[in-house]
Amino acid sequence: MKQSDKETVRTGILEPSAIVVNGLSNILLKAGNFDLYKIDYVADMQRYITANKLQVIIINPQLLQQSAKELAHLKQKNPDVVWCALVYSFFDPNYLNQFDLQIPITDSPTDIVEAIRSKLNNETADTDLSMQLSDRELDVLRLLAQGNMNKEIADKLNISVHTVISHRKNITQKTGIKTQSGLTIYALSNKIINI
Amino acid sequence: MYNESRQYLKPESKLADIVYNNPSLLYVLEYFEVDYILQDKTVAEFCAEHNIDANLFTTVSNIYNGFVAESKLEFGVESIPLIIKFLHNTHAYYLNEKYPEIRNFIDELRKVNSSTEIGIVEKFFTEYYAEVNEHLDYEDRVAFPYINALYNKYIGADSEPLDTSFSAKVYRKHHTDINYKLDELKSLLIKYISVREDRQIRRRLLLSLCDVESNLYAHSVIEEQILMPLVMKVERNLNKVKKQ
Incomplete structure (x- = not known):
């Protein structure tokens, strides 16, 4: 099934700056169909992903201590999640390339929302999510x-x-x-x- | 379940402050068999006083506080007896306190709601409880004695041959089944079974189920991510010694 524009996207945000979190949340909420979860600790992320069936994680790359290994481990554990790096300072490009998507903080709101949606469409498998029993x-x-x-x-x-x-x-x-x-x-x- | 503002515990945190806002840590103190007259001690000071590895205490507390443990945890094998004691105490809590309480709530629920569904809930719980009992019994009778004997052999206190009927695989399978059934019971009570004058008793039952659920979850994380790696470490070490 294709992710249509009307469906909510369950998204977790890990970012230490409250200003950035609020700004980003506003942009995503204005786009109208994001359920946002602010996650305070990396150690808590897996629980959020599992409990709330998160589809997208937007994370400040700094929080993974630039450890490509940890990211690889997380990606392997949650293959269906779209991992987005929120980039506003310099990081090793080899590390950044490991993310599914990079969101430069200078991008326009429409670009950000569209980038996330199109990534999500690529990754959503063709499963019939209909809840009705035949x-x-x-x-x-x-x-x-x-x-x-x-x-x-x-x-x-x-x-x-x-x-x-x-x-x-x-x-x-x-x-x-x-x-x-x-x-x-x-x-x-x-x-x-x-x- | 009460700790909305969960705090991440660090060795330099003041323990009393954390417990104050995160009451699930009361379980941790109880299972470690320490009393909570904490004064102004930091976690590190408190642990030194009670001879508990501060790193272990912090990790366990954070698991009870709902933080997911990192994938690779490393502790000293000398903590094995303490971890076993801790887990053994969790069993006593389930068997002597929690499950009788839940059983009691289900009995009361049946009194006010005589629907067939609630009858099946009781059957469901009885089956589930038999399974939990089997698992806890397996741990107390087979797993823990094996691990204790293994440890004693490791520190050279014992040279008896080991009983080898223990299997890490069986252990893990039990956990998955137990957690799954509890979750299903909760979900049935919340999503499907119609309410008949039983709102309060159902709330008590559900809160009790949530409590035991998070407690059991922490228990299985401690066993699988802290205890089992230590057991494997000791096993590897003993095998090496044998080969030399």
């Missing part, structure tokens, strides 16, 4: 919630166990619920089944 997935969910095992579901729906497992994977991805008890509760709460 009719077939609902069938599988109903049988699961009634306590059927994969094999029994396969027999009842006349499909292979492999297909059942694949439906289950999709259900988990869409609902965020994996265990059988959890899925039963989900099905009951959403009136997919009645007991």
Whole structure:
């Protein structure tokens, strides 16, 4: 799915200067579709990325102590995040080139927003993020919630166990619920089944 | 969960000031078995007095304060017994205090909300608790005695052969499952199960779940990022000695 201009971009900012943070936040918020998280410590960044599913990190390169190694480690751990360097002083170009994107502080607001968006489009994978369960997935969910095992579901729906497992994977991805008890509760709460 | 203004602890910080604003550190002090009459001592002074590696104390505190530990942590192997004691104390907290409390809240919740969903929540929790129990029991019965024996061998206090049924892999798998199930329980209570006159009791249950969740998370980070690397270091060292 393409990142459209209407979708919010969850972005973390790590920058020691409050003036710069406020300026940048204003620019991004005016563009209208950024959720911003101000992160105070590098040590705290991973938690933010995981908890808030951040898509973009804008960071003052100074904060990684110019350590290309640390950046490589972070990038490897979070391959889907767009890593942007906010540049307003001199850094070793070899280090800067490791970032996915460099934002010179002299850039115009439109350029900044556009650069981030286009980077994001390049990196977003073609996954269908639709949260609606398909009719077939609902069938599988109903049988699961009634306590059927994969094999029994396969027999009842006349499909292979492999297909059942694949439906289950999709259900988990869409609902965020994996265990059988959890899925039963989900099905009951959403009136997919009645007991 | 109360520490909105989480502070990053450093050896030169005044410990009392930090605890004042970051109450989750009370857990850390308790698990290290130190009392908190802190006066104006800095973290470094406090640790020296109680014979705790200040670096270890700072790292553990910051983990409890919600800061993610750096990927590579290096501590001296002489801290192993203290870390084991600490983890053992966390177990006592879960088993004697936290889980009975959660069980109690679920029982109360059932009394006011008799829906089928809550019935399943109880089943869910029972299954989850059995798993946690198995893991904590595994640690107390297999992992910790193994690590203690390993350490004693390392410092030359013991020459008994080691019980080798311990596996770092099993250890890690448990953590993932436990954290996952707790998260799912929270999510079901917040997102799906309809509220029936149970708002207050549900809030108490949820806050309790959040508390145990962050505590368990810190516990697994300490085991995986602090304890296990030390264990591996000792194992490597002993193997080297054996080969010579």
